[in-house]
């Protein structure tokens with residue numbers, strides 16, 4: 176359908192707000208010169224998709240200024256480096272980043288202003304369903320300030336700790352951030368983590384207090400907190416309501432006036448940082464780039480500095496908020512390129528693009544994401560392994576923080592051992608794999624990467640070194656060759672009202688936490704810095720923390736290296752056979768509890784069979800826990816009315832023998848979700 180047809184088709188609904196203006200737009204778009212001035216977005220009803228509007232909006236702009244339409248309607252060369260601002264919105268979970276992005280897109284006319292605009296940059300199905308941002312998204316806005324046109328590239332980032340890596344990568348393409356704080360909740364753990372990140376990256380910080388429309392909002396108190404924790408002057412803080420749009424214009428002014436333009440030079444040889452990428456099944460790899468110097472143009476050849484491979488730029492463009500093709504991207508600008516890059520492994524995040532034979536300095540790249548949680552991923556049916564591999568490889572391109580190794584298991588066949596940044600990350604990855612690639616698979620119980628030191632030259636040689644990282648508990652060397660066990664630690668930050676200090680402290684001690692520091696944020700709230708074994712906070716810690724603080728605590732953590740520990744491997748057996756996929760490594764003091772808990776969970780999750788199942792948890796040969804799953808039982812004596820008792824006894828004996836035999840040969844199906852469920856406390 177052509178654009179004109181589209182508008183004709185939607186005429187009645189579109190023109191309801193301003194009939195005259197609309198009719199002109201439909202019938203003679205090129206004459207519709209005043210449209211932009213009239214604030215077009217307000218004219219639209221909810222039926223128009225942002226993508227269609229975006230295309231139309233730019234055509235209208237071009238119609239208003241020059242001749243007939245052509246494919247590349249926006250010339251980005253009109254934005255010199257001084258008129259470019261690249262910034263991210265960072266905040267704690269749910270403090271309103273995506274809502275603020277919606278308002279910024281609306282008031283700059285990038286999308287129509289309709290009530291349906293809710294977190295428009297959260298495009299993934301999983302983001303919409305869960306109401307959280309998982310993937311950082313870029314959008315370019317054009318805004319006029321003091322008579323000059325500015326190109327503002329905004330990146331909406333995730334708030335959850337598991338997606339912290341997305342934030343750190345996004346900041347590499349920015350010169351400033353909007354640090355958002357909820358006017359009711361105040362500074363939270365991820366606010367501190369994000370502020371530190373922005374400070375370390377030497378970015379300009381524009382502090383913003385959001386949700387001032389809430390009845391319980393306390394902007395003055397929150398401003399005071401920001402001052403005492405971050406040293407931010409209260410006069411600098413903008414107070415807004417992203418939901419209502421209050422104060423959002425001031426944000427645009429602050430972005431232009433307080434965030435510096437990128438340090439870029441259009442006359443230098445081209446160099447561009449690849450800071451994100453995703454895979455489109457029809458167009459291949461789409462790479463998000465931040466152009467450092469020079470100009471990158473459609474049709475030219477570019478080199479990937481790490482692999483030295485040459486690619487042709489098939490398409491180049493920027494997100495507005497949907498992809499909009501242009502002829503070229505200039506120094507300081509952020510956009511995307513599509514090349515003949517087909518192999519998912521070629522797009523290395525942190526890589527630098529340049530022209531052939533040019534002598535530019537490569538970007539130092541990013542610190543690789545450190546996987547905190549590992550889990551096995553196996554196809555439900557081995558015949559689907561190839562399909563699963565292709566889906567996993569594509570999704571890992573869209574999510575470069577996932578690490579991938581081949582793995583195999585006697586029970587589940589060929590599969591993968593995958594590393595994630597946290598349990599939510601693992602959960603989201605699995606959901607995306609199911610929804611976006613329609614695959615069916617089994618995930619084994621997640622574990623953290625432990626380390627062991629092995630002794631004896633022969634053993635060292637056998638394990639490829641004296642220090643072995645255990646990504647999969649069933650690969651744990653025999654305890655007799657282990658000299659030392661180490662477990663990963665994290666530095667946790669908890670912010671909560673001080674009345675909960677007692678219950679938070681006892682919860683932390685219960686999880687083998689060590690309180691290192693304590694700070695009063697203001698008269699009512701405290702911040703605790705605690706050293707935890709990662710294994711102890713992996714599952715349910717956050718839920719427990721929320722429940723002991725009536726939902727008022729926030730938690731964030733960062734990697735804090737390894738520490739010597741006393742660990743054991745707990746094996747689980749079903750009718751005497753060890754199920755490798757269920758093996759767990761835990762602290763010695765937790766072994767009995769773990770064995771009991773998992774056996775109970777298995778009893779609840781494994782369906783009853785025709786034969787009895789004995790579930791056991793053991794450390795080496797010592798059984799620590801046992802549960803029995805009773806068989807279905809048919810009343811074989813039902814047909815015997817009265818008569819000889821020996822007849823009944825014979826039938827029952829036969830039944831018992833049959834069940835014993837079945838138990839020996841019967842396959843026990845461990846349900847797919849049991850592997851995850853057993854981990855829950």
Ligand SMILES: Nc1nc2c(ncn2[C@@H]2O[C@H](COP(=O)(O)OP(=O)(O)OP(=O)(O)O)[C@@H](O)[C@H]2O)c(=O)[nH]1
Nearest residue numbers: 268269270271272273274307308334386416417418
């Ligand atoms: N009352 C009020 N609610 C707001 C405001 N801004 C955002 N919200 C609400 O806060 C909730 C979270 O908003 P989001 O924009 O998804 O928050 P976010 O920071 O992007 O969330 P994550 O990406 O998951 O970290 C939504 O229900 C919004 O409607 C505001 O100014 N006032």
